[in-house]
Amino acid sequence: MEHRPGRGRGIAAIVLLVLGAVILGGVTVAKAVAPPARYTEGKAVGWQMAPTYTNGESIYLEPVAKGGLRRGDIVLASVPWSLQKTQMNRVIAVGGDRIRYKPSSKITGQYRLVLNGEPLDEPYLEQWKNPSAVAFDVKVPKGYVFLMADNRMNSDGSQYANNGPVPAAKVASKVVAYPMAKLAVWGQLAGVLVVVVGGVLGFVARRARKRAPEAVPADRSVPEARPAAAEAGAAAPGERADVQS
Secondary structure, three states: OOOOOOHHHHHHHHHHHHHHHHHHHHHHHHHHHOOOOOOEEEEOOOOOOOOOOOOOOEEEEEOOOOOOOOOOOEEEEOOOOOOOOOEEEEEEEEOOOEEEEOOOOOEOOEOOOEEOOEEOOOOOOOOOOOOOOOOEEEEOOOOEEEEEOOOHHHOOOOOOOOOOOEEHHHEEEEEEOOOHHHHHHHHHHHHHHHHHHHHHHHHHHHHHHHHOOOOOOOOOOOOOOOOHHHHHHOOOOOOOOOOOO
């Protein structure tokens, strides 16, 4: 079966146009349902969050919604143990949690913090570093967070008795790997690009169909020409051919 010229490009154009429309529609709906928070870019200061973030490394900051703090979040907070306006730390426990540590106890072969009676897995710490330089046992009050840096042996934090948990209201912003607002912009650009490519392919396919010669149907074959000799020797209708004796 013979395919029409430009058929493949036409199919590809339809697929890309539909895909681009889906991407643009999805991003638009997502932004309407949950508008992405505004973000700012900054630089990490100091080495207290190494190896997760090092001094001078670029970071993205988003505002923290009320009740939006979770265990494991990296935040910028005004803390009593820092002379800086804000310092980067990690949320280890939230209001209502009990967090404790005893350097002399081993759990499953590794030193770990104990959160609400369960060993706390902290993959962001370097394997050779202990989770704390001091022992502690703290019940975090409601509305407070327990903050510690990732570089535990060379930083201060809530684990020290003279510091303690920090009011959640002191948290200025949350550090995110990549802001949703920026992802939404890239998603829209990707959708527009896919639609443009689909439109170009559709135009090319249409031009190809217009330029292609029309095919002759199989049931309309051209009759074969009769030999000239046969036509010369054949008698015209109604006449008798002369016979030489």
